Amino acid sequence: MLADDLRFLVESQPPLEWGRLGQHLPYEWIEYAVQATGSASVRRRRLPAQQVVWLVIALALYRHQSISEVVDELDLALPAPDASFVSKSAVAQARQRIGAAPLAWLFHESARNWVAQDQARYLFKGFSLFAMDGTTLRTADSAANRRHFGASAAAHGRIGSYPQLRAVTLTALATHLVRDAVFGPYDINEMIWARELIDRVPADSITVFDKGFLSAQLLCNLVSGGQNRHYIIPAKSNLRWEVVSGCDGDQIVRMRVSPQARAKCPDLPEFWQARAVLAVDAKGRQRTLLTSLTDRRRFRGADIVSCYERSWQIETSYHELKQSMLGMDLTLRSQTVEGVYQEFWGALIAYNLIRLEMAKAAIDAGHSPEEISFIRAFHTIQYEMTWAAVTRSYGKLPTLLKRLRERLKQLPNEKRPGRRCVRAVKSRPFRYTVRVLKRDLN
Incomplete structure (x- = not known):
């Protein structure tokens, strides 16, 4: 009986909405995106369409981890009494089921609202x-x-x-x-x-x-x-x-x-x-x-x-999107055309989430958004979202996000006084050693 009660408590918990970063990305938008594009899950799955949308966004934030690791560490799969993990094939099939349309709709809706805020x-x-x-x-x-x-x-x-x-x-x-x-x-x-x-x-x-x-x-x-x-x-x-x-x-x-x-x-x-x-x-x-x-x-x-x-x-x-988020690995991971479109829409949403939270932190601190370090803010958000997934402290999420905002305010770009970086086209170095002849020296 005790095991049944514990199982009921676990299954009754809502899925982790890590994308609710500062409540910028409401769950209603995700729900509408999958409904409007006809991608909603008909039967109960461990990775329903709404959770797969979170997964695609998370892939851009945790670029150097496998898809299975992202699912496990962020606890994106719904609990099930007969399975402790989701297989790789199930994750791939879940991404194929929803396609790129929900991510495209979500990007355009969120970008329009966030820029206007x-x-x-x-x-x-x-x-x-x-x-x-x-x-x-x-x-x-x-x-x-x-x-x-x-x-x-x-x-x-x-x-x-x-x-x-x-x-x-x-x-x-x-x-x-x-x-x-x-x-x-x-x-x-x-x-x-x-x-x-x-x-x-x-x-x-x-x-x-x-x-x-x-x-x-x-x-x-x-x-x-x-x-x-x-x-x-x-x-x-x-x-x-x-x-x-x-x-x-x-x-x-x-x-x-x-x-x-x-x-x-x-x-x-x-x-x-x-x-x-x-x-x-x-x-x-x-x-x-x-x-x-x-x-x-x-x-x-x-x-x-x-x-x-x-x-x-x-x-x-x-540079922030391609080098910082992708960690200098400029190759998208998806092997299919639809997967590439889905992955890039998710990366744009993830980038905007980071930039939006940086803008909010800059306002609170009385700074310009350009004064907040993107890479340090990116790493801070990675850490906080992983911590939230591990603890599953839903009641403490507002406190967590407040602490995240406070940490971002302490991360201004440290630039030397008077430093000015002028953009210039650099000449490419020679791949081979240049051979100098004696007559050239005379």
């Missing part, structure tokens, strides 16, 4: 600041992944060692939260993904682009397709324009839309206008920034330059 705190003259750029990530070298994603072309016609996916993201510069993302096969150009993402850029925003995204179709659609949506992008050296008004260093210019672009998009005008602002870096190098912010009184040239200089922060977010 503290948006008013980080506005720049009434606008939210975003950056859009692309990146690549290796996938497991399976036949299915290679057929679907493709690979880069190496020297002498050789194909890259690993298949790769290409992604384009829209990232909030203030908090590094990924607001939106699209990704797929490597051969699809970043401009194609960007056109899909442009339609989902929020209103009252300024988006900073790399010069590779300079396109009349892309930028005109950004401005005309929403309310108060603006851009800042560096001009290419071969771009030609006609000066409409203004003085040297700050002009309104007019550019012709190419016939090829108008053939693809007949709605484009024959000419499009932008404001051209001259920017000079610390080494005296000049570049021209094009922007749709034409109000010189509200947005000075220095404001435009300052916004563009913050665009490098999206590269920092890629």
Whole structure:
């Protein structure tokens, strides 16, 4: 009888909701994601669809542990009287059952809500600041992944060692939260993904682009397709324009839309206008920034330059996601195409969870989110979630999360006074020793 009572108490406990980090990811969202995408479990399983969603997110946080270890250490499987662990095949089948759709829905819903939470705190003259750029990530070298994603072309016609996916993201510069993302096969150009993402850029925003995204179709659609949506992008050296008004260093210019672009998009005008602002870096190098912010009184040239200089922060977010979370192992573990999509959506959710908790901790401490160390916050959250799974102290979870927030507040980035890291392209070292002849020395 005592054994039956104990078994009843264990089975009546709710599954560990480790993803309830600061209650940012409500269980209702998980429930709706699996219901809306038709992935809910019909019969009782040890790993129902809701728990598998937590598992996929956890795989990004515990990158160097096997899936079975993650399930066991985080206690994700529901208790059962006749089994003490979940087999590897059962875990793989559970992931296959839910697919990638619930994770995609959950990412878009959570990202939209999380970015909007503290948006008013980080506005720049009434606008939210975003950056859009692309990146690549290796996938497991399976036949299915290679057929679907493709690979880069190496020297002498050789194909890259690993298949790769290409992604384009829209990232909030203030908090590094990924607001939106699209990704797929490597051969699809970043401009194609960007056109899909442009339609989902929020209103009252300024988006900073790399010069590779300079396109009349892309930028005109950004401005005309929403309310108060603006851009800042560096001009290419071969771009030609006609000066409409203004003085040297700050002009309104007019550019012709190419016939090829108008053939693809007949709605484009024959000419499009932008404001051209001259920017000079610390080494005296000049570049021209094009922007749709034409109000010189509200947005000075220095404001435009300052916004563009913050665009490098999206590269920092890629480093945090790919190097810090994946531990320099840039290969996703999934062998199937659907598994790769599922895994990457889960990684984006996990990254946003860490970044959101860092933003909350920074607010409590009166700091900027950039002053909190990502890697130390990442390790702290790993430890706290493992501890919560071991103790299963549900009543103490609010205290646990409060303590986590306090620890994050004590983890500012320690930078030497006056240190300035300038981004520069480094020359690649020679793989072999260079042989110096005597006649070269004379």
